[in-house]
Amino acid sequence: MKKLSWSLALVFAAACGGDDALTGDDTPLPDAPQPDTPPGAMIIHVPAGDLAGNITWEAQNTYILDGYVFVTSGKLTIQAGTVIKGENGSALTITKDAILDAQGTAQKPIVLTSNKTPAAPGDWGGLVMLGKAPINVVGGTNAVEGFPTSLGDKIVYGGTNAAHDCGKLKYARIEYAGFLLSPDNELNGLTMGGCGSATVVDFVQVHLGQDDGVEMFGGTANLSHLVISQPDDDGLDWDRGWTGKVQFLVIQQKTGRGDKGIEADNNNNDNELTPRSAPEIWNMTIVGANGAAADPQGGIHLRRGTAGKINNSIVMGFTKFAVDVDGASSVGQFTANALALKNVYFLKGTNATANWPANFDGAGAGNDGSFDEAAQIGGDATNHIDIDPMLGAAFNITAPDWKPAAASPVLTNCATPPAGLDTTATYCGAIGSTDWTTGWTKF
Numbered sequence: 001m002k003k004l005s006w007s008l009a010l011v012f013a014a015a016c017g018g019d020d021a022l023t024g025d026d027t028p029l030p031d032a033p034q035p036d037t038p039p040g041a042m043i044i045h046v047p048a049g050d051l052a053g054n055i056t057w058e059a060q061n062t063y064i065l066d067g068y069v070f071v072t073s074g075k076l077t078i079q080a081g082t083v084i085k086g087e088n089g090s091a092l093t094i095t096k097d098a099i100l101d102a103q104g105t106a107q108k109p110i111v112l113t114s115n116k117t118p119a120a121p122g123d124w125g126g127l128v129m130l131g132k133a134p135i136n137v138v139g140g141t142n143a144v145e146g147f148p149t150s151l152g153d154k155i156v157y158g159g160t161n162a163a164h165d166c167g168k169l170k171y172a173r174i175e176y177a178g179f180l181l182s183p184d185n186e187l188n189g190l191t192m193g194g195c196g197s198a199t200v201v202d203f204v205q206v207h208l209g210q211d212d213g214v215e216m217f218g219g220t221a222n223l224s225h226l227v228i229s230q231p232d233d234d235g236l237d238w239d240r241g242w243t244g245k246v247q248f249l250v251i252q253q254k255t256g257r258g259d260k261g262i263e264a265d266n267n268n269n270d271n272e273l274t275p276r277s278a279p280e281i282w283n284m285t286i287v288g289a290n291g292a293a294a295d296p297q298g299g300i301h302l303r304r305g306t307a308g309k310i311n312n313s314i315v316m317g318f319t320k321f322a323v324d325v326d327g328a329s330s331v332g333q334f335t336a337n338a339l340a341l342k343n344v345y346f347l348k349g350t351n352a353t354a355n356w357p358a359n360f361d362g363a364g365a366g367n368d369g370s371f372d373e374a375a376q377i378g379g380d381a382t383n384h385i386d387i388d389p390m391l392g393a394a395f396n397i398t399a400p401d402w403k404p405a406a407a408s409p410v411l412t413n414c415a416t417p418p419a420g421l422d423t424t425a426t427y428c429g430a431i432g433s434t435d436w437t438t439g440w441t442k443f
Helices: 008-015 149-155 328-335 373-378
Strands: 002-005 025-028 042-046 049-051 055-057 062-065 068-071 074-078 083-086 091-094 098-103 110-114 127-130 167-175 180-182 190-193 200-207 214-217 222-229 236-239 245-252 260-264 280-287 298-303 308-316 321-326 339-347 391-393 401-404
Touching (some): 091 098, 127 167, 190 200, 214 222, 236 245, 260 280, 321 328, 321 339, 328 339, 339 373
Parallel strands (some): 002 042, 042 062, 055 074, 068 091, 074 098, 083 110, 091 127, 098 167, 127 190, 167 200, 200 222, 214 236, 222 245, 236 260, 245 280, 260 298, 280 308, 308 339
Antiparallel strands (some): 002 025, 391 401
16 A cells, blocks of 8 residues: 655645645555555545645545545546545535545545544535525525634535536445534535535435534425434434425434434524525434433424425434424425425334323424324324334334335335436335335445
């Protein structure tokens, strides 16, 4: 194994030189090569700073992020099978003026992980993708959280191009990411701000992050085949007017770790700002830790004016609440049918608060006045309360199996997704007869 060392100036010079791989001088490493290291492979340190132009990171090399790395123009291509490791205090950001082309395969997923041994949540800052699609912030643009504001335009996202393309991220794992810069100012495993509908995020796992697994700050980007496993905070978090679609989503929480499966907002400063957050979700499985009552986790928290539609889903194993519509603004969206949950199986955790479904929202978990989630959502004729979806090993955190048994009730009598999504997924939950998580995920 060889190590590639360089100065910051050399990084910039190579980055502006087209699609050729970055080159430099070779220095032998004192440690032995790993058994699966291909001949001629190098460890390439990418120092903090800007990368401009068209750059390719090759699968035979390992890339180590030594700080905040910003792709400020051109395209960063990451080959299938490439491993990228982050040092503490590092993150990879695709700015609104650049594009990502990171397309792995089921056999050769791209891995973005920690450079520490042993690895732990929060070792590095994760992947950030910024775009020019609409957000509901006054002025139309905003600085993404998790970075010092002194970084200026490099962390700004938002605009008027609903079809903006942040790039492609396929068959990729993001591990041990997310860290806290200051209270309520943190990076996540995958942070997307103002990404448009041309963006592709498909077959992506975010594992053991310190904050949220995936957070969507506005935009119109769609997500599919997404696994968010064991985050420290929420699985999927959205705000700032996100209006994309999601199909095939698994969220799994862990005992002693994690808050809610979904935490959903419109805008925390003004709940009525537009475009209003209104994603559409089909074929989702959310699994709580099924832990003790002293370790409460919530399923779906809909608050601060969010709208949205959740369909053909499973919510199971949560001890605090199944679903909570929180606040007058979101209750208003439900009343107007802009917020709805249909064809959802709800199975309470073993140690859930007593009297569920009468206590469906966790005994006033949110400020929703007299809104009755058990009657309005649990009592909906399309939804199912405390019926076992018969998943293989939903609570197993090292070898999970979210595929339903052949006799499972979730495999039939669910709705047909609309055109533009996979219309054959007429089952409830993320997985039907074929387990699309096999082979490229890791726990």
